[in-house]
Amino acid sequence: MMAQQQHAHPYVPRTLELPGFVPPSFSSPFLFGVYGAASLLLVVLTWSISKRHAHLNKVERLLLCWWWFTGLTHVILEGYFVFTPDFYKKQSNFLADVWKEYSKGDSRYAARDMAVISVEGITAVLAGPASLLAVYSIIARRPYQHPLQLIISVGQLYGDAVYFITYFFGGTEHRLPGLTYFWLYIVFMNGIWVVIPSIIAIRSWNKIIHAFTKQKET
């Protein structure tokens, strides 16, 4: 019968201490819905507007959509996480609630696990702005667009590797039971950043090889 009842957090392991935890205000369908809708809007707008650039082909326009989406996700969503160590105490805050929700799949986010922080820090501070630079480099047809996209994609894959290795070998005690948390949060959401960077890295690699082969011929 405590006078001031603390909110118990929903995460595992139960030994994790999060004093001052405030339960999320938004439901997980709402969080996913807003993030999904905002991302879709961004993609549709980018696709439509980029049509005006007659020099861009469809692949390049798709790349613009990706770099806008991943850049803003890195800077806003992951940037918020990195620079808000006490996000679990925030009230009625959309970005905080995204991370409160994700922590159900991986409580290392709430626990400020250093492997997670280092990867998210590099992603938010370096990969984020670099992705937005990639948008510019494609539109302006800069010669550095391909090595830049290659570097960011390889960096994203490196971050995935650190994330998945530490997650799977560090034990699954950080994840609540339930298929949703595993397949939707861990596999699907992170899988996006495995599949697309792999495709882009291969494309940029091929573009670079092509340039060297041409250079050799002349």
Next chain:
Amino acid sequence: MMAQQQHAHPYVPRTLELPGFVPPSFSSPFLFGVYGAASLLLVVLTWSISKRHAHLNKVERLLLCWWWFTGLTHVILEGYFVFTPDFYKKQSNFLADVWKEYSKGDSRYAARDMAVISVEGITAVLAGPASLLAVYSIIARRPYQHPLQLIISVGQLYGDAVYFITYFFGGTEHRLPGLTYFWLYIVFMNGIWVVIPSIIAIRSWNKIIHAFTKQKET
């Protein structure tokens, strides 16, 4: 007065448990001496033998020295660490003793910290063989030599970033007191893999930009 006295490990934090720890057989000057001499021998041999390849300039010959050195360090030294979780129990083993010694500067190696394992795993399994492929690509003048060197170098820098962020923000409770451990083990030894990959990444980047600029002209 225990009947079977366990060897106490020398690392901090003292709460770290390493049952079955066997003290190193080799002194730290010996370990550094052998690693340094073997590396120097490798560099001198590579430099001398590469002279026979008349098409290689001095920078390319230096790059061969680096990729041999870093490739073998990744595969042998770091590969041993990654696949020998109980290295601290090994007796009279040079490679085990290198990691017993390094653990004085960073006991997370003995403790199997997941951030360290993930970076060392990626380095040993991917960057190591890729570095040896870089040796071949330079000698054989393959067009992929520059994107390959760029990718490996960026990967090494990403690994450094994860290592240093987790080290400095995870607290320095893993390091024994003494200037040697900080400046020689942490700063100097890891610094080699910050400075040289940075230089190579910039060079490869410039080579790639040059190829695209030439391609544009023709």
